[in-house]
Amino acid sequence: MPTIVPAILEETKEQFKATSDLVMKIPGADRIQVDFGDGEFIPTKLASVSDIDTLNPSMHWEAHLMVKAPMDFLDYKISGFKTIIIHYEAYESADGVKKAIAEIKNQGMHPSVCINPDTRVKVLEKFKDLVNHFLIMGVVPGKQGQAFIEKTVDRVKELRQLMPNAVIEVDGGVKPENVQRVAEAGTDLIVVGSAIVKQPNPSEAFEKLKALI
Numbered sequence: 001m002p003t004i005v006p007a008i009l010e011e012t013k014e015q016f017k018a019t020s021d022l023v024m025k026i027p028g029a030d031r032i033q034v035d036f037g038d039g040e041f042i043p044t045k046l047a048s049v050s051d052i053d054t055l056n057p058s059m060h061w062e063a064h065l066m067v068k069a070p071m072d073f074l075d076y077k078i079s080g081f082k083t084i085i086i087h088y089e090a091y092e093s094a095d096g097v098k099k100a101i102a103e104i105k106n107q108g109m110h111p112s113v114c115i116n117p118d119t120r121v122k123v124l125e126k127f128k129d130l131v132n133h134f135l136i137m138g139v140v141p142g143k144q145g146q147a148f149i150e151k152t153v154d155r156v157k158e159l160r161q162l163m164p165n166a167v168i169e170v171d172g173g174v175k176p177e178n179v180q181r182v183a184e185a186g187t188d189l190i191v192v193g194s195a196i197v198k199q200p201n202p203s204e205a206f207e208k209l210k211a212l213i
Contacts, residue, residue, distance in 0.1 A: 002183045004209050005062070006202075007171070007193040009035040009143070011044065013051035019197055024056060026196075026203045028210070031060040033171070033191050034081075038067040041090050042142035055080035064114070064171065064191075065090070066141050071100055077107045085112040085135050085169075088119060094126045101130050112169065116141060117149050121158045132166055134159060135191075138182075139172030145194045148173030153185045160186035176212055183213040 006023045010016040016034075023032055034052070039045035046066075055061045062083035063076050069091050073084055084104045091097045097113060104111040113127050114135035124134050136155050139146035152170060159168055170182050171191035182190055192209060199205040 002187050002190050002213055003031055004029070004179075004196075004206060004213075005031045005033050005169075005189050005191045006196045006206065007033040007035060007064075007191050008197065009193055010047050013047055016047040016051060017053075022197060022202055024059070026206050029206060030058075031062065031189070033062045033064050033085075035064045035193075036067055037142060041068040041087065042066045044142050049075045049079055052079050054078075062112070064135075069096060069100075071103060073104050073107050073109065077109060081109060083110040083112055083133070085114050087114045087116070087141070088123060089116055094123075097127065098130060101127065112167075114171075117152070121155050121162065124159065125162060128163055128166075132163075133169065134163070134166055135169040135171055137172050138170050138174060141172070145198070146173050148175070148178050153181050156182070156185035156187050174209075176208060179209050179212050 006029050008019045010019055035046055037044050037046040061081045063081045064085045076084055086100050088097055101111045111131050112133035112135055113131055116137050138148050138152040156168055167188045169189035170187045174182055174190055174192045175195040196202050196205045
């Protein structure tokens with residue numbers, strides 16, 4: 001069964017702390033994604049890794065870097081992140097992505113490569129010998145609450161055919177109305193932001209999504 005991954009996307013240290021505390025109280029949530037944005041790769045500047053206290057090691061924390069060509073990952077390691085997600089589009093070339101993957105591995109973390117909705121799924125084949133975890137965006141990255149792009153389901157199916165054993169993650173626009181389709185397409189990790197953290201009862205929203213898949 002796919003795993004539901006609550007997401008934290010906040011602009012300030014105080015907002016991050018409040019949402020983090022909220023997500024940590026959700027029973028059964030053992031993997032959490034934190035979004036980072038530099039105001040360049042995406043228009044919004046989000047809370048930085050320096051704003052984050054040491055993360056609870058009982059959780060699997062993944063950092064989604066919506067950042068232009070990141071190459072320094074030490075602070076994420078120190079904070080307690082276990083997976084680092086980088087964007088294919090954030091680098092000038094595939095070689096740049098490969099260098100970043102190598103650096104993430106050097107820091108003892110798991111690398112994942114993400115593609116935006118307009119990027120061809122096939123480009124991920126360039127990294128299949130280096131990475132086994134890929135993320136497909138269901139929205140244009142940068143803010144929560146956007147409508148899910150329906151072609152994402154077909155993109156997951158395409159990636160599953162290309163790489164049957166890959167870990168496939170989907171992020172953006174997932175809610176109760178579409179989570180089942182996302183799961184049935186072959187997704188392993190389903191990231192959910194506003195449909196959990198912005199709801200009156202996040203734990204109840206999390207359980208509802210789990211029940212639907």
